[in-house]
Amino acid sequence: MTTNIKFTKMHGAGNDYIYVNTLLYNIPDPTKASIAWSAPHTGIGSDGLVLIDKAKIPEADFSMRIFNADGSEAMMCGNASRCIGKYLFEKGITDKTEIKLLTLSGIKILKLTLDNKGEKVESVTVDMLEPVLNDKKQMASEDGSMKDGLVDVIDREFRGTFVSMGNPHFVIFVDNVDEIDVARYGKALEFDSLFPERCNIEFAQILDNGKIRTRVWERGSGITMACGTGACATAVAAAITGRATRKSEIVMDGGTLHIEWNEADNHVYLSGPAAFAFEGEVALPQ
Numbered sequence: 059m060t061t062n063i064k065f066t067k068m069h070g071a072g073n074d075y076i077y078v079n080t081l082l083y084n085i086p087d088p089t090k091a092s093i094a095w096s097a098p099h100t101g102i103g104s105d106g107l108v109l110i111d112k113a114k115i116p117e118a119d120f121s122m123r124i125f126n127a128d129g130s131e132a133m134m135c136g137n138a139s140r141c142i143g144k145y146l147f148e149k150g151i152t153d154k155t156e157i158k159l160l161t162l163s164g165i166k167i168l169k170l171t172l173d174n175k176g177e178k179v180e181s182v183t184v185d186m187l188e189p190v191l192n193d194k195k196q197m198a199s200e201d202g203s204m205k206d207g208l209v210d211v212i213d214r215e216f217r218g219t220f221v222s223m224g225n226p227h228f229v230i231f232v233d234n235v236d237e238i239d240v241a242r243y244g245k246a247l248e249f250d251s252l253f254p255e256r257c258n259i260e261f262a263q264i265l266d267n268g269k270i271r272t273r274v275w276e277r278g279s280g281i282t283m284a285c286g287t288g289a290c291a292t293a294v295a296a297a298i299t300g301r302a303t304r305k306s307e308i309v310m311d312g313g314t315l316h317i318e319w320n321e322a323d324n325h326v327y328l329s330g331p332a333a334f335a336f337e338g339e340v341a342l343p344q
Contacts, residue, residue, distance in 0.1 A: 061342045065095075066145065067102065067335040070137030072283025072312015074335065075124070076104045077145055080111045085342070092125035094343040102340060105279045108138050110145065118160035120146060126278030133225040134161035136286020136315075136328045140182035143168040144332040147179050163187075163224025183329040186287070189221050189294045189319070196226035198252050204228075206299055211246050219295040223326065225277070226257045227291035231301065235263040235271050244275020258285065262292050269307040269314075270296055283312030290326045293317035 063085070066077045076095050078085060085091050085107075092107035094100075109123040122142055124132045139159055146152045147170055157168040167185040172178065194202035197220045204220040218230040228247060232238055244259040259275040272292050274285040289308035296302035297319055304319040316329040 060344075062339045063342060064337065064339050065102070066337045067104065068141040068145065068332060069312070069335055070140045070284065070286065070332045071310055071315055071330055073135075073137035073285060074104050074283070075106050075108045075135075075138050075141065076102055077108045077110060077141065079149075079151075080109045081151075085109060087343075088123065088125050089129035089131070090343050092127065093129040095340060096127035102338075105276070105282050106132070108135075108142070110142055113158070113160045115160065118158040118165050119152065119154065120157060121160040123162075126276070127280070128278045130278040131162070132278065133163040134166065134223075134287065136184055136186060136223075136290060137284055137330070137332075138286075139166055139168060139184045140286065140328070140330060141332040143170050143182040143184075144179040144334075147172075148177075148334075161224070179332065181329055181331050183327055184286070186223055186290050186326040186328050188324045189223055189290070189326055191221060191294075191298070193220075193222050193226070196220075196222055196253065196255050196257070198254055204252075209247070209250070209252065211243055211250065214243075216243070216247075219299060221291035221294045223287040223290045223294075225287055226253060226255060227260060227288055227295075228253070228257050229260045229262055229292050229295035231262050231264065231296075231299070233263065235261050235273050238273070240273050240275055240281055244281070248275060248277050258288055258291075260285075260288050260292050260295075262296070264296070264301050265309070268302070269309050270302065271309045273311060284310040284315065286315065286328050286330075289315040290317055290328055294319055294326060 192203035293306040
């Protein structure tokens with residue numbers, strides 16, 4: 059017997075996921091579902107699958123699980139977190155404008171900015187907590203860190219900086235990001251021995267206006283239109299290497315994200331829009 063699941067397609071700056079309310083629907087094998095539904099020609103098409111649930115601990119309101127297009131489970135996603143804030147409020151699941159969201163990398167605070175009528179969510183700011191600059195589980199250098207370090211990949215050298223936002227990122231600053239074959243070098247770096255848990259790769263360029271143009275190769279998904287944790291990692295890497303201040307505008311393929319690395323609490327704050335794309339029903343993969 060086929061079981062149909064109602065889903066919502068949403069995106070944050072073009073970073074698109076399939077959202078399912080697991081208070082209503084059980085997804086017994088989210089890895090299989092994410093692979094089948096994320097496929098662009100035979101499925102719905104997306105960067106992955108996000109499951110929304112009530113948090114099982116009193117410290118949080120709701121929880122999220124996120125699965126990449128290849129079925130692997132991610133620690134968290136900044137853009138998906140922002141979409142969840144909009145989803146929960148506009149579907150009447152909560153009336154809170156500050157939501158505590160449990161992820162695999164901790165509890166994130168979502169602050170919703172509403173329109174003048176108080177009915178629609180115009181933007182969401184996520185407290186992404188503190189960046190981690192050394193982690194031997196994610197970075198196989200002597201001390202688990204790298205700052206503008208030299209790496210060889212395929213036929214060229216890059217200088218990159220490691221930043222973890224709960225998930226690992228390697229940020230490479232280049233003179234012209236449009237000249238970089240992101241798929242070729244991103245995929246090779248994702249699986250490089252430097253990164254025991256694989257890695258998200260950002261190629262970034264400081265523009266004349268001070269904004270940072272960034273393209274992303276996401277671990278488990280490939281090239282995506284935007285990446286919230288990647289934008290945060292790029293901003294932090296730019297700051298610690300002296301390329302930018304603690305406030306940055308990160309221009310990604312799908313839109314611009316605003317990042318502040320707050321000096322008072324050392325937390326990184328991610329702000330940007332979230333949008334509904336469409337809704338529908340899909341059969342659970344057999």
